[in-house]
Amino acid sequence: MTQEFSETAIKRMARHVLEIELEALELSKKSIDDQFLKAVDVIAKTKGRVVVLGIGKSGIIGRKISATLASTGTPSFFVHPVEALHGDLGMIMPGDVILAISFSGQTEEINKILPSLERRKLTIIGMTGNAHSKLALMSDIHITIHIEREACPYNLAPTASTTATLAVGDALALCLMKIKHFEKRDFAVFHPGGSLGKLLTQQVKDLMRKGKNNPTVRETASVKDALFVMTQTGAAGATSVVDNKGHLLGYFTDGDLRRLLQKGADLLNKNITEVMTKNPHHILDTVPAIDAAKMIHATHVDNLPVLDKSGKVVGIIDEKDLIEYLAFLDKK
Known part of the structure; x- marks a missing residue:
C-alpha cells in the first residue's frame, strides 16, 4: 500500500461505498408505487416486446434489465438511442412497450427520439431519478429512482443510482415472471446450456x-x-x-x-x-x-x-x- 492510503483506510473507504449503496437499495422500496404497478400491468398485457433504451452507464444497466426480462418470460431487446436515431427505430414494432432509462432524465439522445415514439402511439415507461425531467414528463408511466447521493466522493460517477436502477429493473422483471407463471421448466428451455437447463430438458x-x-x-x-x-x-x-x-x-x-x-x-x-x-x-x-x-x-x-x-x-x-x-x- 502507498503511504497515503493504508489498508485500514482502504477498507474504511470500501465499506463506506457499500453503506451508501445499501442505503440506495433501501430507498428503492419507494419506487414500488402506483406507477410501478401500472408499468407491470402494461407490460404483462402487451403482445409486443419491451424495448429498452439507455446510454452510457444507464445503457449498460438497461442491457442487463432487458436480458433479465427476456430470460424470465418477457420478450425484450435493447436499442442504443444513437443507433435508433440512425435507423434502428425500424426495429420497434406496433404494440411494443418502451422502457427508457436515464437517471438525470435529460439524456439528449433519448429525448430526441421520444416524439417519434409518441407519434407511433407506443407506451413509454421512463425510469429516472428526476420526476420533473423531460423524459419523466414525456413518459406515460414514470418510475422514480430514489437515492440520496452517489457513492462517488464527488457525487458524480453513477454508482448508487445504477445499483438502485438495476434493483428496480430486477423487481419489474421478476414480478412479470410470476404474473406470467414462468416456471423452472420454462427457465430451463430458455437456458439449455446452463446446469438447470440440462437438468430439466434432458430425457x-x-x-x-x-x-x-x-x-x-x-x-x-x-x-x-x-x-x-x-x-x-x-x-x-x-x-x-x-x-x-x-x-x-x-x-x-x-x-x-x-x-x-x-x-x-x-x-x-x-x-x-x-x-x-x-x-x-x-x-x-x-x-x-x-x-x-x-x-x-x-x-x-x-x-x-x-x-x-x-x-x-x-x-x-x-x-x-x-x-x-x-x-x-x-x-x-
Missing part, C-alpha cells in the same frame, strides 16, 4: 443404458441365465424380463436374489417368472430425466426399466446415471 432416453448395456431375458430363462446376463451387462444389478415381442413382464434385481437366498431357496434352476417382481416400477424413455430421479428417490429403488410408447423395454436407468438429478432434488 430418460438421453441417459439410459441401452443395446448391449440393457440387461433383458426372456420369460423362459432360468435364474442362472438371468444372473449371467446381469453380470455380462455391467453394474446395474438388475434385468428386465420380456416376452417374445420385447414387452415388459417383470423385473429381477440382485436385491431380490439376496432376499431369496436368505430364505435358503434353491434358486439357480428356477424359472425367472417364479421369482421376478411382476408389474414393477418403470418409466417411459420420453419422460424428463428429472422425473426418473424423482421416481427413484420416492420408491427407494436403484434402477428402473425404460419402455417406449409401445411398452417394449428399450433401456435401463440407474441411480448412478442420475447423480446430478438426485443431488438437485436433495437441495430442494
Whole structure:
C-alpha cells in the first residue's frame, strides 16, 4: 500500500461505498408505487416486446434489465438511442412497450427520439431519478429512482443510482415472471446450456443404458441365465424380463436374489417368472430425466426399466446415471 492510503483506510473507504449503496437499495422500496404497478400491468398485457433504451452507464444497466426480462418470460431487446436515431427505430414494432432509462432524465439522445415514439402511439415507461425531467414528463408511466447521493466522493460517477436502477429493473422483471407463471421448466428451455437447463430438458432416453448395456431375458430363462446376463451387462444389478415381442413382464434385481437366498431357496434352476417382481416400477424413455430421479428417490429403488410408447423395454436407468438429478432434488 502507498503511504497515503493504508489498508485500514482502504477498507474504511470500501465499506463506506457499500453503506451508501445499501442505503440506495433501501430507498428503492419507494419506487414500488402506483406507477410501478401500472408499468407491470402494461407490460404483462402487451403482445409486443419491451424495448429498452439507455446510454452510457444507464445503457449498460438497461442491457442487463432487458436480458433479465427476456430470460424470465418477457420478450425484450435493447436499442442504443444513437443507433435508433440512425435507423434502428425500424426495429420497434406496433404494440411494443418502451422502457427508457436515464437517471438525470435529460439524456439528449433519448429525448430526441421520444416524439417519434409518441407519434407511433407506443407506451413509454421512463425510469429516472428526476420526476420533473423531460423524459419523466414525456413518459406515460414514470418510475422514480430514489437515492440520496452517489457513492462517488464527488457525487458524480453513477454508482448508487445504477445499483438502485438495476434493483428496480430486477423487481419489474421478476414480478412479470410470476404474473406470467414462468416456471423452472420454462427457465430451463430458455437456458439449455446452463446446469438447470440440462437438468430439466434432458430425457430418460438421453441417459439410459441401452443395446448391449440393457440387461433383458426372456420369460423362459432360468435364474442362472438371468444372473449371467446381469453380470455380462455391467453394474446395474438388475434385468428386465420380456416376452417374445420385447414387452415388459417383470423385473429381477440382485436385491431380490439376496432376499431369496436368505430364505435358503434353491434358486439357480428356477424359472425367472417364479421369482421376478411382476408389474414393477418403470418409466417411459420420453419422460424428463428429472422425473426418473424423482421416481427413484420416492420408491427407494436403484434402477428402473425404460419402455417406449409401445411398452417394449428399450433401456435401463440407474441411480448412478442420475447423480446430478438426485443431488438437485436433495437441495430442494
